Amino acid sequence: MESFGVRLHRAMRERGPLCVGIDPHPGLLARWGLPDDVSGLDRFARTVTEALGDQVAVVKPQSAFFERFGSRGVAVLESTIRQLRDAGSLVLLDVKRGDIGSTVAAYAAAYLDPSSPLYVDAVTASPYLGVGSLAPMFDTATRHGGGVFVLALTSNPEGGAVQRARGADGRTVAQAVIDEIAQLNAGAEPLGSMGLVVGATIGDTGHDLSRVNGPLLAPGLGAQGATAADLRTVFGPALSGVLPSYSRQVLAAGPDPAALRAAAEQAAAECRRVLDAPKLTDGSVTER
Numbered sequence: 001m002e003s004f005g006v007r008l009h010r011a012m013r014e015r016g017p018l019c020v021g022i023d024p025h026p027g028l029l030a031r032w033g034l035p036d037d038v039s040g041l042d043r044f045a046r047t048v049t050e051a052l053g054d055q056v057a058v059v060k061p062q063s064a065f066f067e068r069f070g071s072r073g074v075a076v077l078e079s080t081i082r083q084l085r086d087a088g089s090l091v092l093l094d095v096k097r098g099d100i101g102s103t104v105a106a107y108a109a110a111y112l113d114p115s116s117p118l119y120v121d122a123v124t125a126s127p128y129l130g131v132g133s134l135a136p137m138f139d140t141a142t143r144h145g146g147g148v149f150v151l152a153l154t155s156n157p158e159g160g161a162v163q164r165a166r167g168a169d170g171r172t173v174a175q176a177v178i179d180e181i182a183q184l185n186a187g188a189e190p191l192g193s194m195g196l197v198v199g200a201t202i203g204d205t206g207h208d209l210s211r212v213n214g215p216l217l218a219p220g221l222g223a224q225g226a227t228a229a230d231l232r233t234v235f236g237p238a239l240s241g242v243l244p245s246y247s248r249q250v251l252a253a254g255p256d257p258a259a260l261r262a263a264a265e266q267a268a269a270e271c272r273r274v275l276d277a278p279k280l281t282d283g284s285v286t287e288r
């Protein structure tokens with residue numbers, strides 16, 4: 001099977017660089033006139049899938065909003081994943097898993113092995129038990145053409161206290177994570193399969209993302225306050241690997257499918273203006 005990096009690179013070229021999250025917050029269910037129960041969850045996820053599954057490169061269901069309904073919510077997640085796959089978008093499950101290696105192997109089997117009912121193209125993972133503890137996820141992903149997005153610099157204000165702490169070698173925790181992921185992607189073309197999560201809200205932190213050679217998922221746009229223009233400040237010369245991610249800003253346009261598609265198209269257009277901008281000779285970019 002083709003690697004996740006190859007498949008993602010093609011999807012971003014053909015459909016545009018955009019990830020839309022499925023985050024059925026109770027407030028959004030109410031806004032859409034849906035009950036806060038499994039039937040509302042199912043209708044919400046189905047509507048987003050039918051509206052956007054054949055339009056955007058990546059759809060990112062947020063597992064927590066399905067898990068809160070127990071096994072019936074997870075069953076909705078399974079069918080949402082199947083429907084998204086049939087519609088042609090890549091599925092990135094936001095589960096932020098991490099543990100000791102032997103347990104990470106079970107998470108890898110749950111999400112990255114094609115025989116699992118929850119099999120997806122990629123997952124988010126937490127590196128705070130050590131990036132090396134995620135090796136079973138990297139191995140299973142590589143074997144089956146999947147991807148892993150590891151938290152590096154998250155979009156929430158509390159993240160910095162942990163992620164920007166410095167180790168004995170003077171690097172921040174985040175830079176150490178970034179460097180380990182860069183090693184895994186070394187030599188991959190056109191893009192490695194191991195990604196990072198870097199919030200669009202964080203400003204210029206001085207971290208070096210230039211050697212990652214993998215996708216950079218950028219949440220925090222829209223509802224958390226970041227704009228497409230912020231991508232330039234956060235990512236600088238690493239802009240070409242950025243996958244901007246919106247949940248509530250796009251979802252708030254529903255439940256009308258045409259309005260959801262228009263909101264996603266507008267978000268994509270705003271990001272494209274920044275991501276497609278020509279590079280200046282000093283490596284910075286100018287907006288089109």
Ligand SMILES: O=c1ccn([C@@H]2O[C@H](COP(=O)(O)O)[C@@H](O)[C@H]2O)c(=O)[nH]1
Nearest residue numbers: 062154155199219220223224246247248
């Ligand atoms: O650093 C991170 C990592 C993950 N997220 C997730 O992305 C979406 C953001 O939703 P919005 O409605 O666009 O704010 C959500 O599922 C988060 O859990 C993040 O925001 N920041």
